[in-house]
Amino acid sequence: MTGQPGMSFSVALLGKGGAGVITAGDMLLAAAARCGLYGLMIRAVGPQIRGGESAALVRLSSVPVECLDDRFDVVLGIDWKQAEQLLSEIAVDADSIVVTDPAEDAVPHSIAASGAVLRQLEMKELAESVSGGRVNMVALGYVAGLAGISQEAIRHAIEKNIGRKGRQAVDVSVAAAMLGFSRSQRSAAPQTGGGQAGNRWMISGNHATGLGALRGGVRFAAAYPITPATEILEWLAPRLKDAGGTLTQAEDELASINMAIGASYGGVPSLTATSGPGLSLMIEGLGLAVCAEIPLVVVNVMRAGPSTGIPTKPEQSDFNAAIYGLHGDAPHIVVAPNSVTDCVYTTQWAVHLAEATQAPVIVLSDQFIGQAIVVADPVPAISFFTKRKVAEEIPEAFERYAITADGISPMPLPGTAGGQYTADGLEHSAAAKPSGIASDHSAQLDKRARKIADFDYGQHWADIEGAGELAILTWGSTASVVREALQRLPDKVTGRLKLITLRLLLPVRQEDMAAALDGVNRLLVIEQNHTGQLYRFLRAWYDLPADVDTVHRPGPGVFRPGEIATRIDAWCGE
Amino acid sequence: MTGQPGMSFSVALLGKGGAGVITAGDMLLAAAARCGLYGLMIRAVGPQIRGGESAALVRLSSVPVECLDDRFDVVLGIDWKQAEQLLSEIAVDADSIVVTDPAEDAVPHSIAASGAVLRQLEMKELAESVSGGRVNMVALGYVAGLAGISQEAIRHAIEKNIGRKGRQAVDVSVAAAMLGFSRSQRSAAPQTGGGQAGNRWMISGNHATGLGALRGGVRFAAAYPITPATEILEWLAPRLKDAGGTLTQAEDELASINMAIGASYGGVPSLTATSGPGLSLMIEGLGLAVCAEIPLVVVNVMRAGPSTGIPTKPEQSDFNAAIYGLHGDAPHIVVAPNSVTDCVYTTQWAVHLAEATQAPVIVLSDQFIGQAIVVADPVPAISFFTKRKVAEEIPEAFERYAITADGISPMPLPGTAGGQYTADGLEHSAAAKPSGIASDHSAQLDKRARKIADFDYGQHWADIEGAGELAILTWGSTASVVREALQRLPDKVTGRLKLITLRLLLPVRQEDMAAALDGVNRLLVIEQNHTGQLYRFLRAWYDLPADVDTVHRPGPGVFRPGEIATRIDAWCGE
Amino acid sequence: MVRRMSVAAPCKLKASDYKSGTKPVWCPGCGDFHVLASLTKAIAALALVPENLAVVSGIGCSSRIPAYLNCYGFHGVHGRALPLATGLKVARPDLTVICAGGDGDGFSIGGNHLLHACRRNVDITYVVMDNEIYGMTKGQPSPTTAPDWDSELAPGGTGVSPFHPLVIALASGANFVARTFAGDVKGTTRTLAEAIGHPGFSFVQILSPCVTFRPDQREWKNKVHPPPVTFTTDPAQAARRVMTDDGFNIGVLYKGSRDIYGQAVERNAEFERDLDAEFLV
Amino acid sequence: MVRRMSVAAPCKLKASDYKSGTKPVWCPGCGDFHVLASLTKAIAALALVPENLAVVSGIGCSSRIPAYLNCYGFHGVHGRALPLATGLKVARPDLTVICAGGDGDGFSIGGNHLLHACRRNVDITYVVMDNEIYGMTKGQPSPTTAPDWDSELAPGGTGVSPFHPLVIALASGANFVARTFAGDVKGTTRTLAEAIGHPGFSFVQILSPCVTFRPDQREWKNKVHPPPVTFTTDPAQAARRVMTDDGFNIGVLYKGSRDIYGQAVERNAEFERDLDAEFLV
Ligand SMILES: Cc1ncc(C[n+]2csc(CCOP(=O)(O)OP(=O)(O)O)c2C)c(N)n1
Ligand SMILES: Cc1ncc(C[n+]2csc(CCOP(=O)(O)OP(=O)(O)O)c2C)c(N)n1
């Protein structure tokens, strides 16, 4: 258990594929929620498709948490085969408890060398003592006991997770879990029982993204599977049907983005979701949506690149591609959720922005945010005034791409009599006729830039916390880590610090930024990629304080709060 | 005829499709070359596929020219149907001569209003007086006469152009041309006869690009046609065969780039050429070449964007896409020829860089550079030491992606015993095994960045002319315009001015730039796009003088020297 | 959202009322003029309401057709017309959706979408103006070009066998397959009307001469002939027939009756409540 | 440049010598293990020299195969294995080039390249490990998945007819077409060796069960059977046969003898001089 925030307790459950550690982790999280705790879980897997080692990394806390801790209080290995690669992400120390089954291989050297307290638990033997019992349930009961979770909560979590398999299955699992629980003892875990059962959400970032899309009004999605974005599409499939919409599986990403553009041209708010390689294939379609002025949301759940990269690991390295990737001068919008739960809000906002500006909006999520599951307070629905400027009454000399003051031209939907026009990726006149004339080109370029630049993004462009002459600028999944790092630093440091988390990456908000940086004389930019992509972008487009530093390193490991706290502390003292 | 440089004479020949103005323009240029002149021609066309109006814009000069002049000395209309759109690019004034056929419609209002001197020429009648004679030949003879070109040179140019059609055809054309010639009279055109017949080249930028590729050693090209890049591929097709190589037509750009990657993996220097929409489709392949470390040249002949844009017009707006378009951190090289003739050199250099660094190189040409035809001095062949670091002797514990000091790892070519490895777009270890381990990822990211950043680009990174405390920074086709604009400005202005033309856009050359900007206190960046893409890039990556200004406007019209001279003059006086 | 049904009653407009009045960029004599004429006649014969019709295309000379029609149009990017049309029709089943383009657009860069559109069987009509050339880019071989056709890009010919669009369509599951000749405006009109009326994915290959880069195609008018037999409902038989014919058979070759993809679904009135409940733990 | 010819004489290596020793990421019991075994046996039977063999793939479980072989390999991006293989073989005709991957890689995102690779008839062998699923991304329907197969992405099934890989290959001009079952290592080995030996583009569909996401495919071993008749040299007949069979016919179905694309060309010794002369005016 590490100091701030609140009382936090981190558990890693390891085991070979099929051992069920992810299920156990899920249940642990649900049981903790039932006891009024908050929490977060991510899964770490080896390269094997199945049967390799995997780990559930669970963090429980008395206050909301959106990132992993630096170290683990408990590491339980159902077995330790092929665990080496995973263990690099699981720091243990002399305060950690390591739980191992005497029937299995000895704990790996790196763990033994840490000085952690070793506890033996006969998981296999205990599981076998219940007919049909499984080791993962024994493990669940044991760590739940360490975390001070009640038996009732464990039973409830098991029920919820495997209830559909029938009473018998539930009883067997509960019996196995209780055996583990009985061997356990309360450790220095967070205070449970503070919350109220039944008023927490358990949600992954990818599902949160789907929820935001539905709330925003998306009723068509086109899908091509790709790790780590697939769950957005899989979650949406049945729910879109329920909502009276559809999800169509496409043959590739070229098709999926063009299907979404076609549906949106028809008036139906549309989305597709992908990751780096798919984004690269969607670049041409994004440009079409820019030129033909079609609202569109593309969620890009970033993974480590370049190329196929490391599909199961996060990195904030598609920033450049999302901002600058389109050929020609192609104004569009890029937003980024800054926590798992913020996916709901930011995605809903993205739909709003796309519809309102008739432009494509890229949502830059990442593998961490997308696949982490948090226990959090329910995310209230927000009603944006999501409305496309539709031409319903068609005046005499109607022009689809009319030059308007705000740059937004009323768009007739098919079915509207008299509004017939041809949407076009060729440059065109206001009347939607192909045109190579300089004045048409610059009028349309100006209009398309203006509608994005002049739109009212309100206060949503960034989350600003604190005040002071030092500022930290960050985005995406790194933001939660920075937030927690700041909580760990002494007041004399944080009292001088302002945290700016950009939600709107494009267009630039020069005035808002100037206001946010007012009085700031030093700036630190923190991001997870190899070249400092955000830092370079900020230099290009904003007036920054003279003294700007940058912290950036690539994936695959996410930042941890301690690592960032140290960097910030050193920077403040410079 | 406008002042500097040398003596320049600009002629526009207009006529509906099929009237043969382009052929006449070609012959005019060839005839001028024969008389020792230099020159340049571009074709301007209306939207019709065929049968619309087209124009040959020809500029002749006693010194090399690489851009259009501001205005035309002579505008000859075989007819004026649908000429309006083209005329916006053809400025005339009271010093201009406008030649029109009394048998055709009257000259358009915009021309009549210019105060230009109107001359009647019975082109149709004269052509009909020769059996089989054509109006374009009459026009050719007439303007050649105005330009002071000899009859012998006209005959020679016709012979060269249509000689394969037989003696009869040549004689008819010559006869028609001589009729035009006889009506003409010497105008204030450039001094002819200075040069030596037979020692000039007549070459388009696209052909020059092909030549550079062949000289660089390219022996495989994959092709998917797209305006304005197709001529590179069409020129290469038979010549690659001659060189013992091949050109394969692909089904799309996804295939073409991957074919080129496959061929290059096999050890054969490879190239593909495209324009904006095709570049967008090649982004994923470019990332693969980065990660798998495969040499590759992709020529992107820019046209006005976004999306399909204006396919027949230039714009320097794919800068961002070429620099930043790839997902993940994906170091690669981007170069840009800065004149029609420089395409030979820059493309050859690109092949050299790709082969030497085992990375993709994007050559950013544009529609102006690519499709303009110049008469210029022959471009000598340069022998770069173009050699891939090939692993020929395979040591015991060979590693394909070995971490080397210069970042370049010896590459075994298929056929080399013991060198077997799997090239991969997945992140990998030095031994080319897929790896998600942090240390492998950062070692490979560092290596791939280092091999590009630390490579010795010599003095080729930029062309630097002049000296002073003011500097102008530009690139690509805009450079020739700036160069000419500077020649027109008084010495008291240009004496304070340094011109930096970037040939190497990526990687950045911070030290070289610092040296180039030493003593410069004001900088002006000039480029042809809507958002000042180069300007923003410079801000992001270079330390610039405090006072930086930017001149940028989109296509479709190219910059003219007068326009730029005015801007520079005003800026100098600020 | 906007899943309203066609409101206007079928109207009686003349074929010329379906033209937008924009002057085509096509070369004089291009076969695509005939396709435009046939299409407007077919639409008029079906009395389609202009605002409930959408014509979607890619890039190429042929793909310019939407702008010449009085209806909703989308001139997308090269090769992606079918996905555009698919998304539009699935989202707006009330519209009549026609997809149009060239052999380069549809069979080269867009070939994959043809396969999957046939399989998927969305209720759209796909019209390919096949001139065995890339017209717009000035004369490169397309997938239907003969292997020995000489060009700058492939001197002496590509040496590659042509693509059989009808066989591929049949093998992938298209629900209606026909070939017509642009110069036969009457036959093309009839076939287009039938194709549009047929439920599911209908595919019509129109031999449409490129007079500029393939002047030899002026001969097509002497080569085309009706098929020896009437259409079949057996795709294997139809495929065998066209795999062995001379390529100039015109008429309807196959009619199927497969289930259509993407019929309108009923909204679950409780769905918003369910959404909020779903994450509670 | 490097257009050297295979120098080493055919060697006598055991099948196991063609394995790289890297441990596959595949699930225990995956059909792809059998494919790996068959492929190494076929290569050994043909006595191919490891350094003159290249195996190129896309992305998917199946596409991991190059790394498990002792030969030159390229694990490219999803769906683009055939263009990679095409470029390599055209540039280096001296190599034996095999392209391998899954049904998602080859028939969904890569479908267009299959069409055009068949047409082009470059001398490569394309091996598709068809498990009627996207294995790597954890179980989404592929083009060969039955329309009623339930999954998260397509609850209740896609409702879309499956793609017929063999028919498409035949219709597009593949020069050798076969289907095998991974579990039949002997038959697969024999067929792969024949395919690699056959000039031109050979296509082998291997039914290779995904035990993790399609446990039902364990039943395939009881379903497969040799074709009722021997292979044909008539593509129309072959297409008709497979359009009407039960999908479990294994064996060689078609052998063609079309001209191969991209044979080595002779360098013109004068070409450099010609280049310099060409622009002189
Ligand atoms: C991605 C992309 N690649 C290439 C092009 C260039 N291009 C425009 S039209 C065309 C081919 C058109 O051929 P086809 O579809 O047969 O139409 P046609 O002009 O013959 O009617 C090509 C290659 C493009 N616009 N976009
Ligand atoms: C451009 C792109 N889109 C999507 C993916 C995600 N992806 C990886 S493998 C795969 C499907 C693999 O299916 P298949 O080819 O049948 O191989 P299998 O795993 O079944 O052997 C997908 C969609 C990707 N890597 N790249």
Ligand code: SF4
């Ligand atoms: S180039 Fe050919 S296809 Fe294009 S408009 Fe002209 S005739 Fe028609």
Ligand code: SF4
């Ligand atoms: S998921 Fe299926 S295809 Fe992939 S390795 Fe496992 S069994 Fe094989």
Ligand SMILES: [Mg+2]
């Ligand atoms: Mg065509």
Ligand SMILES: [Mg+2]
């Ligand atoms: Mg598969």
